[in-house]
Amino acid sequence: MRIKLFIVTLFFMAFGVLFASDFRECLTKEQREWLASHPTIMYTGDPNHLPYEAFDEKGFHKGMVSDYLDIIEQKLKIKINRVPSASWLNVVQRSKEYQVDMFSDYTNDKEFEDSHILTKGFIKSPVVIVKQKRDFQPFISDLSELKKESIAVGKAYAFLKPIFEKYPSLNYIEVGTVEDVLKGVSVGKYDTAFVSLNIATYNITRHGLRNLQIVGKSDFDMELGFQIVKENAIFADILNRTFESITQEEHQSISNRWASAEAKKYMHYKYLLMLSAAVAFLILLYFIRSYELKKKIKKSTSELSKLLKTFDEHVIASETDLEGNITYASEAFCKINGYTREEFLGKSHSMIKNPDNEPQVYKELWDTIKAGKVWQGLVKNRRKDGSFYWVDTVITQNYDESGRVSGYMAIRHEATAKIELKEFSVNLEKIVQNRTDELYTLSSQQKAIFDSATIGILLLENRIIKQVNNQACKMFGYTEEELIGGTTRAICESDAVYEKVRDYYEIIREGKIASWEQNIIRKDGTFFIAKVSLKAKDYKNPLVGVVATIDDITLEHKALADMQEAKKIAEESTKAKSQFLANMSHEIRTPMSAIIGMAYLVLETDLSIKQRSYIQKIENAAKNLLGIINDVLDFSKIEAKKMTLEHKEFRLENIFETLLDMFIFKMDEKNLNMLFNIGQNVPSSLIGDSLKLSQVLINLVSNAVKFTSSGEIIISVKVAKIKKESVRLEFEVKDSGIGLSKEQIKGLFTPFHQADGSITRTYGGTGLGLSISKYLVEMMGGTIGVESEMGMGSRFYFSVKMDLSDKNKTILKHNMPRKLSSSSNLHTGGKYSDYENIANSIGGAKILLVEDNVQNQEIATELLNKVGIEVVVANNGKEALEKIDERDFDGVLMDCQMPVMDGYEATRVIREKKGFQTIPIIAMTANNTQSDKEQCFNAGMNDFVAKPIDVKNFYNVLMKWITPKIPTNVLKADLKNDMKIGIDKLKIYGVSLDKALLRVAKDEKILFGMLKRFSSSQKDGMSEVSQALKNERLQDAKREVHTLKGLCGNIEAVSLFESLQKLECELNTEILNRDLVESMITNIDEELQKVVDSINENLMIFDKSLEINHEKKVIDVDSQELKREFYILSDFFKNFDSEAIESAQNLAFNLRDFVPKEEIEHMLKASSSFDFEEANRILQKLAKDFGIDDL
Structure with missing residues (x-):
């Protein structure tokens, strides 16, 4: 039954083919109707492109394409008129002017894709390589083998573009025609040619180019199709179906017809051989017919079974x-x-029946x-x-x-897709009609809007007015008929203005709106000021369509001019007022600064109790007056609206430390305590105006200190609201002072207001502080208020909004709330009483000093020894890790930039050690930026001391963090009798000795040693930097510059310090400007040599003076006391104790007349450089000379 069904199916298929012998019946109804309405098609083609096509002298079209056109005419029953062309350019021109309906073209040609549709290819031929015949010519399979040869190709042949793209480096030469290409290779003008196989075989035979041969084949094909005008897209579909109906025999027939004579001859021999083979095969079949017949029947049965299954x-x-x-x-x-x-x-088919x-x-x-x-x-x-x-x-x-x-x-x-497509087409027609109606309505509405607009609107094409609305006509004084068709030159002041408008067309080419102001000339010659805006319909070609709007802004200009004049008058008035206040404040501040400065200097001298009381009153009155002037000046800035906010990163704890520094003395006088209560989630790193925030807190704390006679002041801060990038903080300043009544609170934040007259008489002040604070708080996006009762103290509170830094941490995590003792500050001046207070706080502590620079080691050691701190020195981070386990230290002073291992890495390793998570580690570095501080905190350090060392801050930080396990209050014996050699009277080039003395707490002995060591060790400092850069050791160069910068800061060589700071910044840039760096190094070295020479010249005067004043206790060389000195010094050396330096100097003084001078100097140099191992070796050698063998 299934076999019968299959045979019947084949019968119907055959019947269908016979029924469709009229090919047009295979087309859709729509396609047939189109052909009926287009019985004649206009065609043109390349006039010289055989064997594909050509036109002869009489305009007759011939070639393979012509044969295919004949088949198309026969199948579609249409007429294709073949219009002769003079050249390929003529074909292109006619197609672009739509003079023809179709033309032949390569299927990969994209030139006409906007206007035409390409059919499928109907002729395909591989691209081959043609060269002159040679003996043993190898077959070429890879085109890259031709990279050294000249390759001739036809001009504008699109089928070669893929070859050009894949092999762009080949030497292509474009030649006019294929005949020129092949003849050029034949005569040796070119090495090689790329053509299609059909063209090669045809033209080689036709022109007798028998010295040419095909030597290779590319991976690319030449394929011809037809370009059809886009509006006839249906015809392209018809042709594609026609190509599918052309049999292989028809294709072969056309190809054979246009093959070369030699090719035909070859084909004759081929067919003869095939015929002979067939005869031989039949003879063979005759003998084995019986066997093969059975085999075929079996095979046919199998194939039929497969067909039935399919x-x-x-x-x-x-x-x-x-x-x-x-x-x-x-x-x-x-x-x-x-x-x-x-x-x-x-079952019946009703089970799949659809209702x-x-x-x-x-x-x-x-x-x-x-x-x-x-x-x-x-x-x-x-x-x-x-x-x-x-x-x-x-x-x-x-x-x-x-x-x-x-x-x-x-x-x-x-047929589901077919039915759905048909339904979609019906729906689409309805949608198109609806959209057409909507567009008509929209167009009418837009026309009404266009004419009723209150600004002038023009539609321009190539700067010619195509449409204009009623308002524009009224503005210009022209009728619509007068404007349309004319250019915009009629409304421009001059030709220059008209030409200037062209510049704005460059803006609208970018898809933007161009706007400007200009004078528009009316028909009667008057003008008005207009704001003109241009917008292109198509920004790629703005000349084809531009919308221009004209807005009369004459009245706005006049109003603006009036406002600017009024503003100018007001600004001049405000400026005069501000200038007066600034001048007055300057005139008062200058003598006040002198009064305060002189009072400070007088207080430093020996005074009687009465004199000191008078001068202190003068100093306090002057400071109060200066505060009043500052308040008035701030208030004048607020009135002039010149108060602005900065937006910089800062740390909140720095503001609290500043508050403590400012008020600690006053609080000590009144026996007050200051407490800080910081919420656990308060971020440390913020972005905002730290100075303004400090000013508000200073005003509130100042009032709290002023009105509180006993008790404590609590400063609190907590987070009110936090977002991803910002935080709102609430601050509170609470005191236990006199308090305020409800009446006194009213108007407390208004300018020049105080609680009552008795307040002014008793406590002083201008009444501006709180009003300024209110203004600053509101500038920072917050509010301020107060709660108070008489006799119960006051609570001032305010909120501010700050941005968050990426480096946020919660501050003051330990022991919160915590009291910062008033004893944690000292008065700069280096008086003995100050050191005694410090020694009482941290004396007896053991500190590990990690520092690679000898001078910095000496300064820090001297300052620590002065207050009774024992020091052990490590020259780098690696040594620090070894020594920190040897002693029970109370803290670590850690330099950041060191060789072998820097301070950051050393700190991280120490923090990982068991039992060292809480040991105070204080950073010491010459880099003092916020990011440097953050890097220290992130490494695990507790605090930060900037170099060059500020003595006051140095001791403050130590007292903040260091708690001795075994405290002592014993100062060094020579503190009360500091050596005075008059070093401050020297005149050293480039060095500020007054400031340098303050850095060492006015210890001339330390400063003398620093200057002497600087001149001896840093003379070649810049040479080392140059050598490091020459050897590409950039990090070494940075470290040398960083170290020298710190040393210059220690001795207050300000100019050198600033120059080295700039050089350090330049060395840290991503791209190093070597010429600039070398120039900077040269200039710095010249300045350095002047400083070093000046130090040497000045210090020579003091060598003898120091020897005279350096009184030492003379010890008998044979005494037990001398042996004791050896043992003590050896212990100092073995324990890396900084006391070894002074002990070595004492021993050297006693041995000066009994041992060679070179050995003494060698030991002193090693000890002062903290090379205690070398110093101890020399000491042992000297001890043996005195009969001491058991050191």
Whole structure:
């Protein structure tokens, strides 16, 4: 039965082909209608491109393309008029001017894609390599082998573009025609040619170029198709279907017709050989016919079985008996419906019947097939899952062996997509009509808006007015008819203005709106000021369409001019007021600064109790007056609205430390305590105006200190609200002072207001501080207020908004709230009483000093020894890790930049050690930026001391963090009798000795040693930097500059310090400007030599003076006391104790007349350089000379 079904199916297919012998019947109705309305097609092609096509002298078209056009005419029953062309450029011109409907072109040509549609290719030929014939010419398979040869190619042949793109480095030479290309290779003008195989064989034979041969084949093909005008896109689809209907024999026939004579000859021999082989094969078949026949029958049976299986799997077919019960269902039929074959057999087709089908369809179907006819039609079926699909169905009769109808067979083709497309087309037509109606309505509305607009609107093309609204006509004084068709020159003041407008077209080419102001000339010659705006319809080509708007802003200009004049008068008035206040404040501040400065200097001298009381009163009165002047000046800035906010990163704890520094003495006088209460989640790193925030806090704390006679002042801060990038902080200053009544609180934040007159008489002040604070708080996005009761103290509170830094940490995590003792500050001046207070606080502590520079080691050691601190020195981070385990230290002073291991890495390693998580580690570095501080904190350091060392800050930080395990209050014996040698009277070039003395707490002995060591060790400092850069050791150069900068800061060589700071910045840039760096090094070295020479010249005067004043206790060389000095010094050396330096100097003084001078100097140099191992070796050698062998 399935074989019979298959044979019947083949019969219908053959019947269909015969029925469609008129090819046009294979086309859609729409395609046939288009052909009927276009019986003649205009065509042109390349006039000289054989064997593909050409036009002869009489305009006759010939070639392979012409043969294909003949087939197209025959199949489609149309006429193709072939219009002769003079050249390929002539073809291009005619196509762009739409003089022809189609022309031949390469299928990869993109030049016409905006205006034409390319059909599929109908001629295809591989691109081959042609060269002169040579003996042993190798076959070329890779085009890159031709990179040294000249390659001739046809001009403007698009099929070669893929080769150009893949092999861009080859030497291509464009030549006019293919004939020129091949002849050029033949005569040796070019080495090689790239052409298609058809062109090569045809032209080599035609022109007798017998010295040429095809030597290789590329991976690229030349393929010809037809370019069809886009509005005839349907014709392109028709041609594609036509190409599919052309048989292989027809293609071969055309190809053979235009093959060369030699190719034809070759083909004749080929066919002869094939015929001979066929005869031989038939003879062979004759002898083995019986065997092969059986084999073929077996094979045919297998193939038929495969065909039947394929039919079953892919053809939607079914059979029924005469009652309509299903007797066969193909696999494809079961699959599309979702049922198994077993579920179908014996059932009727009603199980897939869709109720949407009209009953008339089924009546017509049964009437047709019962009448012995074939029924064909569209039916909508329902799948098992309830979904539906359409099929194009053909139903015919099945016959038994006697010729009677035994049932019916249905073959279906799924047509769902076709039906949906048809429905979509109907809906699309409705949508298009609706959109057309909407566009018409919208156009009418836009026209109404256009004419009713209150600004002038012009539509321009190439600067010619195409449309103008009513308002523009009124503005210009012209009628619409007068404006349309003219240029905008009529409304421009001059030709220059008209030409200037061209510049704005460059802006609108970028897709932007160009706006400017200019004078517009009316028809009567008057003008008005207008704001003109231009916007291109298509920014790629603005000349084709621009919208211009004209807005009369004459009145706005006049109002603006009036406002500017009024503003100018007001600013001049404010400026005069501000200038007066500034001048007055300056005139008062200058003598006040002198009064305060002189009072300070007098207080430093020996005074009687009465004199000191008078001078202190003068100093306090002057400071109060200066504070009043500062308040008045700030208030004048506020009134002039010249108060601005900075936006910089800062640390909140620095502000609290400043508050403590400012008020600690006053609080000590009044026996007050200051407490800080900082919320756990308060961020440390903020971005805002730290000075303004400090000013508010200073004003509030100043009032709290002023009005509190006993008790404490608590400064609190907590987070009110935090976001991803900002935080709102709430501050509070609470005191236990006199308090305020409700009446006194009223108006407290208004300028020049105080609680009452008695306040001014008793405590002083201007009444501006709180009003200024209120203004500053509001500038920072917050509010301020107060709560108070008489006799119960006051609570001032305010909030501010700050941005968050990326480097946030919670501050003051330990022991919060914590009291910062008033004893943690000292008065700069180096008096003995100050050192005694410090020694009482931190004396007896053991400190590990980690510092690679000898001078910095000496300064820090001297300052620490002065207050009774024991010092152990490590020269780098690696030594620090070794020594920190040897002693029980109370703290670490850590330099940041050192060789071997820097301070950051050493700190991180120390923090990882068991038992060292809480030991205070204080950074020491010459880099004092916020980012440097953050780097220290991130490494695990507790605090920061800047170099050059500020004595006051140095001791303050130590007292803040260091707590001796075994405290002592014993100062060094010589503190009360500091040596005075008059070093401050020297005049050293580039060095500020007054400031340098303050850095060492006015210890002339320390400063003398610093200067002497600087001159001896740093003379060649810049040479070392130059050598490091020359050897590409940039990090070494940075470290040398950083170290020298710190040393210059220690001795207050200000100019050198600043120059080295600039050089350090330059060395840290991403791209090093070596010329600039070398120039800077040269200048710095010249300055350094002047400083060093000046130090040497000045210090020579003091060598003898020091010897005279350096009184030492003379010890008998044979005494037990001398031996004791040896033992003590050896212990100092072994324990790396900084006391070794002074002890070595004492021993050297006693041995000066008994041992060689060179050995003494060697030991002193080693000890002063903290090379205690070398110093101890020399000491042991000297001890043996005195009979001491057990050191």
